[in-house]
Amino acid sequence: MSFLHINNVHKRFGETHVLKGVDIAIEQGDFLVLVGPSGCGKSTLLNMIAGLDSISEGELLLDGRCINDVHPSRRDIAMVFQSYALYPSMTVAGNIGFGLEMRKVPRKERREAVDRVAKLLQIENLLDRKPGQLSGGQRQRVAMGRALVRDPQLFLFDEPLSNLDAKLRVDMRSEIKQLHQRLKTTIVYVTHDQVEAMTLATRIAVMRAGELQQLGTPHEVYDDPNNLFVAGFMGSPSMNLVKARIVEHDSVLVAQVATGDTTLALPIVRDREALRDWCGRDVILGLRPEAITDPASANHRDGNIHEAELPVDLIEPTGADLYVVTTLGDASVNARMRPGTPLRPGERTRFAFDVSRMVVFDPESERRIRDEQMIDSALEETA
Template identity: 60%
Template sequence: MGFLDINNVTKSYGAVEVLHKVDIQVDEGEFLVLVGPSGCGKSTLLNMIAGLEGISSGEIAIKDRVVNNITPSKRNIAMVFQSYALYPNMTVGQNITFGLEMQGTPKPERDKAMAEVASLLQIENLLDRKPGQLSGGQRQRVAMGRALVRDPDVFLFDEPLSNLDAKLRVDMRTEIKKLHQKLGTTIVYVTHDQIEAMTLSTRIAVMYDGYVQQLGTPKEIYDTPANIFVATFMGSPAMNVLPAQLIEMNGAIHAEVAGADGPKHLRIEDAPDAYGNYVGKSVMLGIRPEAITDPEGADRNAKNIQSLANQVTVTEPAGADTFVTMSLGGKDCVARMRADAEANPGQPFEFAVNMDKAVLFDPQTEARLA
């Protein structure tokens, strides 16, 4: 049993099931991120953990105590909302201590807890202001202070950074991570931003269409995505997923893809057994943009770099990197190169493909072959 157990939980509105048999165990001190596009059920799941929405079947337990029928305030959780949800009529100090007041904590203790949280978040000078007088970043801090002051078992974050501007979002992201490392609290965090998910989490649950598509560490999710949805959702630019044919050539398995001027062959080493069944059949070949580079920029530790000559269609210099697009398997395939790689549109170019990082998917089930 974990610290927070979500056992076969479903959610239905009338006859429509919007969340199907979710099963996640979260250990103490873990930072679990629920990520997925709008409408995938991630916020619903969070609200069910909080007790703001009912559970249709299955059970949720915090510290081995089933909380299905326990009101939100008795679950010992705290939540940070997307809109911060600060009480507009109260000062920052009153906002932070409102929960303690409702629990009947005496005033001296409340003030002490408030002072501790305020110094932790560096908002001591804001305590007498009203939320309306604060900037977005300050409101965010106060909302976190309100959660922290209660010393809950589980913190719930509902897209807390989505209302901030781009720069502040990155700063606050780092701060949330620091806070987690410092306090070692258990956090469930909902976001639609895959970069937030990758940077913050110790584990990620990728959700789509009411199903948990994959649950794993950021590295597992990134390197060995369970299916094409996870592969393309996580990572920016998205993973290239190209139609290919598996063939056996010179005693090794090769992926054959259509280039701009004829078929290209990429050798696959240490192929899992499952690949054998697909020889002679079509598959989907997944390659991350950063696994396709110019030969000089290729990963020196990679065991299997395949050279691929193809025509460049577009180059997009982005400062630190240059994104080079070519046509492969009838689709646009993006490569992420050093800023000064000499690729020019319309010209042939010698790409280096790191096949260690390539993954294959079944075209019908879209599941990864392993």
């Protein structure tokens, strides 16, 4: 049995159906990240797990126990909020130990617990300070310490890094990941930042308009998306999506893309069995930027590299990478190349496509076109 099972959960506010049958199961020690655009229902779901919102329909099971009607104080769950929610008149030690004090934990035991957590979070020298004397990152550590000191069954994080600047957000992200690796705790974490989700999670639940779009490992939601929404939402830059037509050319199944005066034919490697039924029909191709590169950087050993000469529309150096924008069909496409690749906007150059990473979608339903075996695996994963 799963440690946390969100079983067909619905939430309604009057006539508004906010959550529509969400089903997620994770094991003890997992780091689940709920990710999606603003208004998709991820924070509502987190509040329902915490007991701050009621459930309209469905079940929440924690370690086999239904907690639908259990008071928040009796759920053995700790929550870290976006706004820190520290008491300004208390010291750091007082804020961390406040929950234990409310539970009548003896002073000596309370102090030992606070010292242990402060050492873990490397804030021992801040215990006598007030929140107003702390930086944003230090306040977030205190908020985390207040949750950790209770040693609960489950930790909930509601966009805890959104108030921090970019560099501090990256540093705190690493600290949270290291903390999880050391403590092996079970965490449910809400964010709208898909890079944060990819970095932290052992499992990602991608949500949209109150519905679960995909549940899987970071690798699965990135390289094997269920639909166009997941493909476009996960990744920065996002997956390139291009209109194409499936045809059979010299007994080889290819995706044809009209580009300028020529037609680019990309061989189909994945999901060939399913795509044979799409011959003569229009589809949407999906390719990550790193699957389109300069020929010298491509992995030619597996025989899945297809080269084509295309225009260079824009160059975006980032230091570690060089992103090159070209036109494929009627879409602007991002390619990821080696830094220092000698290119100029307006010229033409050869691009190398790794067709083994190409995925294909139905333009009407927006669902992934998969071989039957892959469909069965995806359904099992979501269930």
